[in-house]
Amino acid sequence: MPDNYVTIKDIESLEEGISRLKHSGDGWGYTGMWRANQNTILIVPSTITQSEQDALLDSLCKVKPARYFVVELHPENTDLKFNVSARCHFISDEQKVCSDVIKISSVNTARVERTAGIIREHLVTGAHTDVVIANISSKLKGVLDPLILLGDRVIFDSTQINAIDIPLYLLRLAEEVIDLEWIRLSPWRGLIKNTFDIPAVLNSVNNISAIKIIEGVNHSHFPSLLIGGWILASLGLEATARTSGGFECIRHDGRIIKLEFISAPSKYSLTEVDFLFDSSAELNEIKISRKKAELCSIVA
CATH class of the missing domain: 3.40.50 (Rossmann fold)
Incomplete structure (x- = not known):
């Protein structure tokens, strides 16, 4: 049979x-x-x-x-x-x-x-x-x-x-x-969202020039891709071209923003998310990072 x-x-x-x-x-x-x-x-x-x-x-x-x-x-x-x-x-x-x-x-x-x-x-x-x-x-x-x-x-x-x-x-x-993994990433999404609720950060959203996601070497790329995709959707960005280290994204007003993935030695698959701003913004950089198994946000 x-x-x-x-x-x-x-x-x-x-x-x-x-x-x-x-x-x-x-x-x-x-x-x-x-x-x-x-x-x-x-x-x-x-x-x-x-x-x-x-x-x-x-x-x-x-x-x-x-x-x-x-x-x-x-x-x-x-x-x-x-x-x-x-x-x-x-x-x-x-x-x-x-x-x-x-x-x-x-x-x-x-x-x-x-x-x-x-x-x-x-x-x-x-x-x-x-x-x-x-x-x-x-x-x-x-x-x-x-x-x-x-x-x-x-x-x-x-x-x-x-x-x-x-x-x-x-x-x-x-x-x-x-x-x-999407569920495990909820603390990252929550902290990023709370950071962007700060008035100075919210006022500088249109001045973001680049986004860098730091991931651990020899780990799965999915956590970085998931959080990167969520960030693009939240900011209304569209990935239009692949670059050597990530993606070139376009905003609704035509401005180009780079999304870059960087590998670094770490025991974690996702270690840091950085937002860089142009010179006209109220701040220079935001770092969302993992320190000793805890997440922290630094606005500079």
Whole structure:
């Protein structure tokens, strides 16, 4: 039988495991995993170790109890493997919340559609479904469509993805996309916004001549690109040309402003954002920087 067909054996194997797990929890007096009110599909590549996968799943179950479908991508040709288990965490001295975990292993590119069919049969009916992508390569773009289309939203971390076309692919495919790095950058956006609320800074917005973003060497470029794109959108700038170190941007009045990315030794992916002003401004420079894991703003 072709790899993309859902078999009776597939369904029976999972039904048996879920039933056994459910009955093993009877009498606990806790909130059981069979009461999960949402679904989460976690897609992990073969490059992630078992310990890394367990740590990720454990963290997710603590903050987001659900019925989890762990799809383990692997190029091997053995048939699909199923494992049903539970992860439980105490939320008080007397109450435990459990997530049932359905792991589907040996999912190669030919078995993605079959895997999506199996998951569809076992989703909590009428519940919200998230698709969490741990890390995927550009080679899988398009192949994972059946899995991604099962979700109401897609959650990923752009710092784990090396190709910029993956986020763009997800944005085209999913109704709602959440980038965890964008959330982590919220303190940067908040401090920049608060700094520009200062009257002297606000009065000098039209005098910005250049923007420099300092990023750590050997780190993901996505944090810098995300914060740079947000700054351009906030200031009404449009990137019109690529330069050796960044972009040439144009303002609504035709003025050219340079956006430059500079790499420097640092343990952080994003270390500093500088705004430079021309001679007619009330100030010369603004530095938003990370010092000892804290953000600070310097207006000079």
